[in-house]
Amino acid sequence: MTTPKQFELYDILKTYEDNYENGPFFDGELPTRPAIKETHKIFDFEVNSRLGVPAGPLLNSHWCDVYAQLGFDLPVYKTVRSVERATHPAPNCVFLDTDKQFNNSEINTEIHPGLRPALDEHITITNSFGVPSPKPSVWMKDIEEGNRKMGEGQLMVVSVNGTPGLEERNLVEDYGYVSAMAKEAGAKIIEVNYSCPNLGGSKEGALFSDPENSALVSKKIRESIGDTPLLIKLGWMPAEQLEKVIEANRPYVDGFAAINTIPRQVITAEGVAALPGEGRLSSGTCGFAIGNLAEEVTQNLIDLRTKWKDEFVICSVGGMMTAEDLHRRLDMGADLVMSATAAMWDPYLAQKFHQYK
Numbered sequence: 001m002t003t004p005k006q007f008e009l010y011d012i013l014k015t016y017e018d019n020y021e022n023g024p025f026f027d028g029e030l031p032t033r034p035a036i037k038e039t040h041k042i043f044d045f046e047v048n049s050r051l052g053v054p055a056g057p058l059l060n061s062h063w064c065d066v067y068a069q070l071g072f073d074l075p076v077y078k079t080v081r082s083v084e085r086a087t088h089p090a091p092n093c094v095f096l097d098t099d100k101q102f103n104n105s106e107i108n109t110e111i112h113p114g115l116r117p118a119l120d121e122h123i124t125i126t127n128s129f130g131v132p133s134p135k136p137s138v139w140m141k142d143i144e145e146g147n148r149k150m151g152e153g154q155l156m157v158v159s160v161n162g163t164p165g166l167e168e169r170n171l172v173e174d175y176g177y178v179s180a181m182a183k184e185a186g187a188k189i190i191e192v193n194y195s196c197p198n199l200g201g202s203k204e205g206a207l208f209s210d211p212e213n214s215a216l217v218s219k220k221i222r223e224s225i226g227d228t229p230l231l232i233k234l235g236w237m238p239a240e241q242l243e244k245v246i247e248a249n250r251p252y253v254d255g256f257a258a259i260n261t262i263p264r265q266v267i268t269a270e271g272v273a274a275l276p277g278e279g280r281l282s283s284g285t286c287g288f289a290i291g292n293l294a295e296e297v298t299q300n301l302i303d304l305r306t307k308w309k310d311e312f313v314i315c316s317v318g319g320m321m322t323a324e325d326l327h328r329r330l331d332m333g334a335d336l337v338m339s340a341t342a343a344m345w346d347p348y349l350a351q352k353f354h355q356y357k
């Protein structure tokens with residue numbers, strides 16, 4: 001095992017652009033990997049493990065490459081759009097002052113920024129980027145590059161988001177359009193983001209809890225990408241709402257990734273929004289404190305799959321900070337597990353996961 005040292009592969013004190021160009025900031029040793037005893041089938045692909053990094057921290061093909069080398073066999077390429085889009089102003093990530101698990105009555109309530117906790121497995125942050133995107137010509141070429149960089153038994157997933165208010169297409173059409181672009185670029189699995197708390201409450205950020213409209217979009221995407229495996233990314237919602245959303249989307253999608261971040265209002269002790277700019281009082285929180293809420297959604301998805309004798313893929317995301325957390329979700333019945341926040345600070349998380357049992 002490697003010597004303990006504090007890392008920050010995504011440097012939250014640097015701009016998004018600096019991280020994009022120069023990250024990940026990692027000068028440690030690449031971990032050695034135990035021999036792969038069995039591979040796993042995900043759709044038609046054989047993969048070395050069921051561990052990934054979800055959409056967000058891996059900003060481009062170089063980031064996906066480094067994390068694949070660190071042992072994350074399913075890196076997700078950060079959500080892209082059909083048009084170029086700037087990032088929200090820095091800072092984009094801030095540590096939060098909490099050492100407890102959030103419960104659902106706290107969603108959208110106030111919380112204060114804090115310091116990096118002594119133990120990285122207790123990190124809870126807010127992140128707010130606004131789903132930026134390079135020009136499609138840039139990310140499409142970069143996806144080809146990312147596919148080439150994956151090792152044997154590794155698979156890059158591509159995440160996309162529709163964009164409202166375009167002259168050329170309405171939002172539903174744009175979801176189909178950007179998914180088709182991802183497929184054309186070589187995406188082997190497409191994940192579509194229906195849940196982003198950092199878009200000022202706009203339509204594309206809140207699709208996930210709307211059964212009819214999300215299904216309309218999923219149908220359009222399915223028509224646009226043929227049989228490419230399709231996951232949709234959801235946020236936390238109560239069990240009854242989740243059931244309606246899954247039932248409505250099930251005919252069009254192959255699986256569900258959940259959860260995205262939990263919205264909270266991040267304000268300083270002086271009572272001002274911690275993140276600068278319009279529409280950023282409420283932002284997505286992730287890491288340690290959302291673990292229980294995420295686990296609840298994973299369990300609800302498993303229960304629905306059992307009840308309907310279905311086979312949809314469940315990609316569990318949210319609040320898994322240690323190898324033990326990741327294995328527990330697999331033991332519950334999740335097919336895939338992915339960690340964003342923990343992987344930003346612990347380059348050896350995948351190594352610990354592979355050595356766990």
Ligand SMILES: Cc1cc2nc3c(=O)[nH]c(=O)nc-3n(C[C@H](O)[C@H](O)[C@H](O)COP(=O)(O)O)c2cc1C
Pocket residue numbers: 054055056057078079093127129131159193233259260261285286287288290317318319320338339340341342
């Ligand atoms: C820095 C950062 C950027 C993110 N960007 C995206 C994104 O572009 N698209 C998306 O679907 N989720 C995004 N997320 C959400 C994560 O995929 C994940 O759902 C969430 O962080 C919960 O997982 P965690 O507790 O392991 O961090 C982002 C998360 C982080 C930390």
